[in-house]
Amino acid sequence: MEGNAIFQVENVTKSYGGIHALNHVSAIFGEGLTAIIGDNGAGKSTFMKILSGVTKPDDGKFFLKGQPVHITSPVEARRLGIESLYQDLALADTLNVYANMFLGRELVRRIAGVPLLDERRMARLAAETLEQVRINIPSVHTMVRNLSGGQRQAVALARAIHFNASVLLLDEPTAALGPKETDSFNRIIMGLVQGGKTVIMVTHNIPQMMDMANRVIIMRAGNIVAEVRPQDVTQEDVMAFMVGSRTLITD
């Protein structure tokens, strides 16, 4: 475990009827990129949804920078600096780029006491953020539905960056993207990681994670079965953990 523990979870448990989606899962996330991999139904998305406040766990404790926190809703998670990118993105297609970035946190200025949207300031700040992280979008006034899948991901990402999230949760963020878009998305992520963010990414792309991640967590049937550093293992090792032909927990 390199760096400090930024985000720590203990004993997170969730069942759906008879299905144990998560079994007393504990993990510590530090700065850098942690990849979560595992077979279909391993509980990865359930884990991410609990961390982002979308799903309520049956049990579990959460600590952010050592302090116990209660992640009761997506809004609360955001307030704590935990931002997530969902597979479906949750962007409003008919709103433009900056309106999406500021959705729910619009900037207003008071005119005769009435809070009116400060469009200019939102547009300017959005453009600044996009420029900062070198996200390639023609204009912040573009309706989001006119953007490509990769650009849409970038908008969602820019939102997290603008509001200065310390923890970023990504559930298969590049699943719907082409190779080129995946590439540029990953570059942005690497930029954030270099900037000291804590990024937790669920993915099925093992080779890519062996390149990018600082740590890899492998899940199977609702459990964390291994936690490894990519340089210590081979892809075959990781696959073996995933399917259960190896069960040793290393670090």
Next chain:
Amino acid sequence: MVRLKDLRPTATLAESKFSLLQSPYFISNIRILGILVLLVIGFGVLAPGFISVASLQSILVSTALFLLLALGETFVIISGGIDLSIGSMLAMSGMVSGVFMSRYYNNGSGTTIALLGLIIALVVGLIGGMLNGVVIAKLRLNPLIVTLGTMGIFEGIAELISNGLPISNFPPFLFVLGNGGWGIPWLLWFTIAAVLFYGLLLAKTRFGRYIYAYGASKDAVVRAGVNTTIHATWLYGLAGLAAGLAGYLSAAHFETASPVAGSQYLLIAVAAAVIGGTTLQGGEGTIWGTVIGALIISVLQNGFVMIGLASFWQLVAVGVMVIVAVFFNELQRRTRIASAGRTADYKAQRKPFGRAG
């Protein structure tokens, strides 16, 4: 290793000016404004009296009542819903307020009674609309069905409180409001104020932004931390409020409140919004577009009368306009999907009226 400087920045700072031109509705609003102007010129040529102060004023007055309904309907349709109850809401609030005014008015000009009547009509409309909103959001029911139900309920109430009879015997001050004026008719002052209020609310406030966002993606709004139940309650409440004002002004203008007042307005209110560029899929539309759409309908109605065409032609013309407007929306959407072929548009393919919760 990634080097950030390899990536080219393209989002520029210089683009935060000219917000009007950057509105996605600018072009489409100009286009329908052009249609309106062409219609006015066309009727002006065909019927010499058409372009006169008296004729234009009567067009504006005949627009006022259904435009008020259309303002609230625009909000609701942009949010991805529909409100079928606003016509009966007009009748119900006009009746409740009318019964109050006729019962308590004795003599004199009745200014106080008439103003209390206004407040009553607004409150009845607001509460009725909020009930719609609560039921739709809390019980997660389809707005089409809920407001179809309340359409009947509100009309029933309007009939019930007057035994199905129209009422008059109103204070004279009410007639002043309905037919007098200050430069322009009072009716138009009220309507202009409402247009400004609803237009500002939709375009310039957080509340308005969430109407668009909800119509585009319910998830986005929920995850943004907006309380959608409260939002829907106010949204439908505001549609009711506008209908309440229309009910009051209808009583004032026609000097009578009737349980079937406004029944013909529902469809033209929806038509005005749709002609004005509001799409039934939700997420798109403007108050300005609706105002122009309403004026187009009125110009058609009045113009056909003035050139001596039978009045059913005007129904046909409005119907054709609606279908053409929907067709153009649909065409644009399909080109967008075809040209991009991307997943981004999957949400735009939803069926309309899908709002629930």
